[in-house]
Amino acid sequence: MIxxxxxxIGIETHVELVTDSKMFCGxxxxxxxxxxxxxxxxxxxxxxxLPVPNEKAIEWIVAIGLALECDIAYHSxxxxxNYFYAxxxxxxxxxxxxxxxxxxxxxxxxxxxxxxxxxxxxxxxEEDTGKMIHVGGGGRIKDADHSLLDFNRAGVPLVEIVxxxxxxxPQQARAFAQELQAIVLALGVSDAKLEEGxxxxxxxxxxxxxxxxxxxxxxxxxxxxxxxxxxxxxAYEIDRHGRSGGRRAHSPGDPPLGRERRDHRRxxxxxxxxxxxxxxxxxxxxxxxxxxxxxxxxxxxxxIARRPTVPLRRSRPRSGVHRRxxxxxxxxxxxxxxxxxxxxxxxDHRQLVDGRGRRFxxx
Amino acid sequence: MSSLxxxxxxxxxxxxRAGEVSSRELLxxxxxxxxxxxxxxxxxxxxxxxxxxxxxxxxxxxxxRGETTxxxxxxxxxxxxxxxxxxxETTAGSQILAGYVPPYDATAVTALKxxxxxxxxxxxxDEFAMGxxxxxxxxxxxxxxxxxxxxxxxxxxxxxAAVAAGSALTALGSDTGGSIRQPAALCGVVGMKPTYxxxxxxxxxxxxxSLDQIGPISRTVEDAATTLEVIAGHDPLDAxxxxxxxxxxxxxxxxGVAGLRIGVVAELAGEGISPDVLTACRSVVDSLAEAxxxxxxxxxxxxxxxxxxxxxxxxxxxxxxxxxxxxxRYGLRVDGATVEEMTARTRAAGFGPEVTRRxxxxxxxxSAGYYDSFYGQxxxxxxxxxxxxxxxxxxxxVLVSPTSPMTAFELGSRTxxxxxxxxxxxxxxxxxxxxxxxxxxxxxxxxxxxPIGFQIMAPALGEEVLLRVAAEVERASGWNNRRPPLVxxxxxx
Numbered sequence: 001m002i003x004x005x006x007x008x009i010g011i012e013t014h015v016e017l018v019t020d021s022k023m024f025c026g027x028x029x030x031x032x033x034x035x036x037x038x039x040x041x042x043x044x045x046x047x048x049x050l051p052v053p054n055e056k057a058i059e060w061i062v063a064i065g066l067a068l069e070c071d072i073a074y075h076s077x078x079x080x081x082n083y084f085y086a087x088x089x090x091x092x093x094x095x096x097x098x099x100x101x102x103x104x105x106x107x108x109x110x111x112x113x114x115x116x117x118x119x120x121x122x123x124x125x126e127e128d129t130g131k132m133i134h135v136g137g138g139g140r141i142k143d144a145d146h147s148l149l150d151f152n153r154a155g156v157p158l159v160e161i162v163x164x165x166x167x168x169x170p171q172q173a174r175a176f177a178q179e180l181q182a183i184v185l186a187l188g189v190s191d192a193k194l195e196e197g198x199x200x201x202x203x204x205x206x207x208x209x210x211x212x213x214x215x216x217x218x219x220x221x222x223x224x225x226x227x228x229x230x231x232x233x234x235a236y237e238i239d240r241h242g243r244s245g246g247r248r249a250h251s252p253g254d255p256p257l258g259r260e261r262r263d264h265r266r267x268x269x270x271x272x273x274x275x276x277x278x279x280x281x282x283x284x285x286x287x288x289x290x291x292x293x294x295x296x297x298x299x300x301x302x303x304i305a306r307r308p309t310v311p312l313r314r315s316r317p318r319s320g321v322h323r324r325x326x327x328x329x330x331x332x333x334x335x336x337x338x339x340x341x342x343x344x345x346x347x348d349h350r351q352l353v354d355g356r357g358r359r360f361x362x363x
Numbered sequence: 364m365s366s367l368x369x370x371x372x373x374x375x376x377x378x379x380r381a382g383e384v385s386s387r388e389l390l391x392x393x394x395x396x397x398x399x400x401x402x403x404x405x406x407x408x409x410x411x412x413x414x415x416x417x418x419x420x421x422x423x424x425x426x427x428r429g430e431t432t433x434x435x436x437x438x439x440x441x442x443x444x445x446x447x448x449x450x451x452e453t454t455a456g457s458q459i460l461a462g463y464v465p466p467y468d469a470t471a472v473t474a475l476k477x478x479x480x481x482x483x484x485x486x487x488x489d490e491f492a493m494g495x496x497x498x499x500x501x502x503x504x505x506x507x508x509x510x511x512x513x514x515x516x517x518x519x520x521x522x523x524a525a526v527a528a529g530s531a532l533t534a535l536g537s538d539t540g541g542s543i544r545q546p547a548a549l550c551g552v553v554g555m556k557p558t559y560x561x562x563x564x565x566x567x568x569x570x571x572x573s574l575d576q577i578g579p580i581s582r583t584v585e586d587a588a589t590t591l592e593v594i595a596g597h598d599p600l601d602a603x604x605x606x607x608x609x610x611x612x613x614x615x616x617x618x619g620v621a622g623l624r625i626g627v628v629a630e631l632a633g634e635g636i637s638p639d640v641l642t643a644c645r646s647v648v649d650s651l652a653e654a655x656x657x658x659x660x661x662x663x664x665x666x667x668x669x670x671x672x673x674x675x676x677x678x679x680x681x682x683x684x685x686x687x688x689x690x691x692r693y694g695l696r697v698d699g700a701t702v703e704e705m706t707a708r709t710r711a712a713g714f715g716p717e718v719t720r721r722x723x724x725x726x727x728x729x730s731a732g733y734y735d736s737f738y739g740q741x742x743x744x745x746x747x748x749x750x751x752x753x754x755x756x757x758x759x760x761v762l763v764s765p766t767s768p769m770t771a772f773e774l775g776s777r778t779x780x781x782x783x784x785x786x787x788x789x790x791x792x793x794x795x796x797x798x799x800x801x802x803x804x805x806x807x808x809x810x811x812x813x814p815i816g817f818q819i820m821a822p823a824l825g826e827e828v829l830l831r832v833a834a835e836v837e838r839a840s841g842w843n844n845r846r847p848p849l850v851x852x853x854x855x856x
Binding site (some may be wrong): 041044045046047048049050051052053080082084086089090091092141147149 | 447453455460463465466467469564565567569599600601683687688689691692702703706729
């Protein structure tokens with residue numbers, strides 16, 4: 001009997017926000033500065049430094065969540081994702097685990113005149129890592145003579161958008177990615193440039209016998225830097241995977257798909273999954289630096305996102321997006337109230353000054 | 364008193380304002396005392412002669428101009444070496460940070476400087492504040508001024524010994540499971556852990572973020588209140604900093620305890636507590652009753668599990684907090700063929716055995732599959748402890764117990780058995796789990812002439828009632844800034 005397989009695709013998207021300051025400190029979050037100039041004790045992970053969440057970033061993730069029809073958590077929480085990597089200053093990433101800011105949304109896409117509803121599992125807030133530049137050995141960490149680190153990007157607000165496995169073809173995946181980019185651009189919260197990495201797509205693909213609900217062994221396609229490469233890489237994996245009957249896991253011995261498929265930044269830890277509770281050795285817990293202190297009842301903790309205020313100057317028109325995100329017009333307050341509000345202890349980073357009244361970084 | 368170094372902070376501040384002494388003279392007396400005692404005590408890791416002299420000179424000039432910037436103006440203060448100081452080496456007692464010079468000041472340090480305090484130097488501690496005897500320091504132990512063959516307690520042993528010996532008039536410590544109160548008890552000084560969030564943790568090198576709190580170590584309750592007033596306050600750089608009112612803590616002193624309801628914690632007043640300590644504490648309780656307080660025994664059943672919960676929660680948090688010491692950006696680096704090898708070698712060489720033990724414990728407790736049965740259970744116990752306290756405070760204003768089950772023990776007597784060292788914290792840990800304030804006040808000496816500490820606990824933000832009772836305990840005990848034999852009058856200091 002011939003079993004016919006169908007692909008099941010889910011996409012994780014990372015979007016760097018273009019806030020003025022970084023996620024947990026007052027350093028500029030912008031690109032283009034000389035290496036290690038937009039840094040301070042917090043984003044360098046110096047001993048004693050503590051994170052303070054960026055209010056603006058939380059407002060913007062709420063805007064993204066609303067545009068994707070998500071539920072917004074009334075209280076949210078940050079966790080630490082623990083793993084050692086030289087470009088990660090604290091050797092843990094502040095991320096979210098069981099209480100993301102946004103959950104349970106959807107995005108409708110169109111391919112070949114057919115509409116598909118892609119459910120959004122969650123949209124959560126985290127921080128970016130620094131950049132490692134490997135010198136010598138063709139730029140790969142294994143063969144490099146030495147490596148250079150630039151922490152300007154460390155701590156830049158990063159929004160992760162995770163879909164349910166609702167996509168069935170590489171074409172749909174591409175359409176989803178393009179639509180999501182359009183929304184983010186419409187909100188004006190990110191440059192969303194694939195080639196610069198300010199928007200990055202990872203896809204999970206597996207095959208299953210047509211008509212069944214089971215999920216097969218999944219393969220990860222990471223850090224695609226163009227829509228075309230996302231579509232091509234998925235088509236390649238589906239083809240390769242299909243020939244192995246949908247049971248084949250990714251193995252290091254598999255022929256590489258050019259440079260598109262490899263996450264060169266993470267060669268040394270390739271194959272290790274950082275999803276939170278999954279693998280032994282991967283730990284996550286509430287970041288106690290970001291919880292409310294004693295005597296501060298949650299009802300009085302900082303209110304954020306009364307309604308998202310996004311930089312309309314930068315935003316592009318896109319039908320329905322602004323309305324859904326509660327931006328502009330008289331209906332916005334109602335929209336946000338219906339969706340609920342998110343409370344995290346965050347604050348306007350313009351208040352962040354050091355003991356001598358200077359703004360961070362103290363330069 | 365034979366030396367300016369033996370004045371209380373309040374006496375020194377009054378003399379400064381009256382123009383009877385200068386900040387430079389106070390500093391000189393303090394540095395002279397350090398010169399005399401440091402060879403035996405090793406309370407300091409770094410003494411900043413130059414910086415302190417400049418600060419004292421500046422304080423004196425301000426006094427001449429008629430400007431006094433605060434209650435600590437011109438006062439020599441010591442800082443535990445796990446609080447970062449701009450331009451001054453900060454090691455947290457660890458070899459992994461040997462030679463590390465921070466580029467910024469902790470918020471509490473900034474507050475001291477703003478108040479005109481003269482920072483003498485950085486005091487010794489158990490590595491990363493993990494320990495109860497200061498023997499875990501990567502730079503050698505500190506001795507107790509009352510008997511230099513004994514430990515000063517820990518982890519803020521250097522600060523407690525310096526204040527007791529007169530090489531600082533007041534000091535900052537940090538308290539994660541008793542690290543201010545227990546050494547204060549063993550050294551015969553006052554040590555206070557404020558409510559979690561009252562003093563900014565920004566710049567305090569983190570051990571266990573949900574438990575760490577900076578607080579004062581001083582000679583008197585009033586001096587502790589004065590020091591707390593300076594360092595307490597909202598800090599936008601610490602997201603867990605308290606945002607409400609900060610009262611003038613000294614205002615609550617001297618009001619007596621008449622009408623207050625005081626609960627003696629039954630679980631911390633029997634088994635495992637040395638007879639001398641129990642006797643001294645009972646006598647204090649009697650005098651509180653005589654002073655008009657309603658004293659009754661109260662049971663907090665969860666106390667017996669608090670220690671076990673703490674030794675899961677604290678290592679779990681430290682395992683993440685100490686991950687940043689990897690040799691990449693600062694501190695010690697031991698080279699290796701790869702980044703991973705370099706990091707592993709650096710950490711193996713830089714961390715001492717107790718820190719390594721706790722990182723391993725914590726990593727295990729947090730690992731997938733064990734998280735719920737260890738860390739999850741410990742968090743449940745923590746909730747029970749908080750509930751027990753909440754219930755008790757419905758009927759009591761404060762709770763009391765001994766600070767430490769025993770007085771200062773001999774150097775080396777517990778280092779071979781970590782568990783026996785952990786038991787030293789049994790009375791102090793519950794307040795950290797609850798995030799509530801607690802203070803240790805010296806109340807007498809045991810048969811061997813070693814100080815005994817009495818602990819008072821209050822609900823979160825209950826600093827005023829806490830200090831009010833502490834002042835009465837101090838008065839009733841007749842301690843009166845008693846000096847250790849090392850620096851007693853007979854030494855001709």
